[in-house]
Amino acid sequence: MSGQFKAELLKIRSTRTTIGLIIGMIALVLLFSLLSGLLTKAPNLVSAEDQRGVLSVGSLAGVFSALAGIMLITSEFRYGTIRPTFLFTPKRSRVIAAKIEAGLLAGFIFGIVAESLGFLIGYAALAGRGIHFALNGNQIALLLLGTFAATALWGAIGVGLGAIVRNQVGAIIALLAWGFVAENLLFAFVPSAGRFAPVHAQDAFIGLTTHHLLHATAGGLVLTAWTAALALAGIALVHRRDVN
């Protein structure tokens, strides 16, 4: 484990930001899992795809993972710690690479926490209501592991986006505006392009089979490509730009 990676993990652990994000994430997973597991009418919970909708609530962890990634880099610019950080490690690509690794790890943990919780609540709701469980072992594995992996990737996407935008509020707005508005519009109106966008690539990756989505493998590859592109763009820009 490199010193820079340890330093980045310490940055994540040493402020209350991360714990705040985890608490917010758990609260939302509890809320949406319970609402969808208990209030969805039984006839709408029969098919594998319907049940996946309930059981994949934990995939909302991607937003929180991306926020954690954004915070990991933009709070350095916001509070000026980027200066001592770069004075101690002038090879800026090493700093950003370590942040990307730390973002992947943090995101992976976010994914495990959120999706395990969401899956258990969803499963308990189905079982408690006596609804026959429609997913097979492979589908469950894809849902769980896909969500863990996708949430990890969102952590790195957050770091890349934060490195590009630098301004904390700007990066958060860009993430939310894209993830909740722009991408949904794109998928709704031009699904042939929208399915290649990151949120819908993730949906495919965790096994959702909504019409127009990519195949799971392709979804995973596309999400990984987005991660790599944003990370590389972030590294290149941070390398080029002066630090105030």
Add this chain to the structure above:
Amino acid sequence: MTAAVVAESLCKRFGTLLAVDDLSFGLEPGTITGFLGPNGAGKTTTLRMLLGLAAPTSGRALVLGQPYLQLSQPALRIGAVLESTDFHPGRTGRDHLRMLSEAAELPRARVDEVLRLVELNDAAGRRVKSYSLGMRQRLGLAAALLGDPELLILDEPANGLDPEGVRWLRDFLRTFAAGQRTVLISSHVLAEIAQTVDQVLIINRGRLVVESSLEQLTARVGGSVRVRTPEAGKLVAALEGAGIQTSPSNDHTVLAHGTTSERVGDLAFAAQVPIHELIAESSSLEDVFLELTSEPAT
């Protein structure tokens, strides 16, 4: 011996503004240099280029013989503080130092050593938002000292410090530099650092105005001399006859500029003017600084 810090025709342009304009200087190891200029003169921009945070538009900036970005373990050789506010408010002082020492792979015990050195060990477990400005300055200094550097670069370290803090900093820097280590310290107030530095670089509008030892600068000023005499008019005539500028402060006191008390005493004696008091005033160092860095008269 390699110079500790070198600027070679350093330029930095922001749009149409030439923030640093063909700046060249070299600092010998073991010196404490004051880097002076009014706010906006280009001091911080120069330091950022020396420290690899900003790329020069042209020219070169070398620290310990190399561009900062090419040093393999810069924290072990150079300590720097650019802003006294560079902390996450929600992180403890100790964690701030730990994350930097992890990045530089320094021994863990070093964090507590520098905390003791800057007298922050009692506050180290508190979040930085509860720190006073003086404590933040010292925490920044502690970070710069983590790698036990041989060159220390501080941007406006005395800004906002109370007199006790300024004195603490002065004593600290003297002890630090006693071991043949080099210090470059910027300020927009000469008085803050006049008692600390050996030499000064004064810049204004991005250009070097003065590079000299503190003694030379003082000599160049010459100082002014305050004279109490019952025959002020006669003394003014004698002094002005010798080409010395004067200004009367009241009927019995004359202020002679740019000269020494010996010269004023001799002239008064030659003119047979009785002298009741003769005081050499040294406060005019600040005046020359203001004069050198003020806007040119238009």
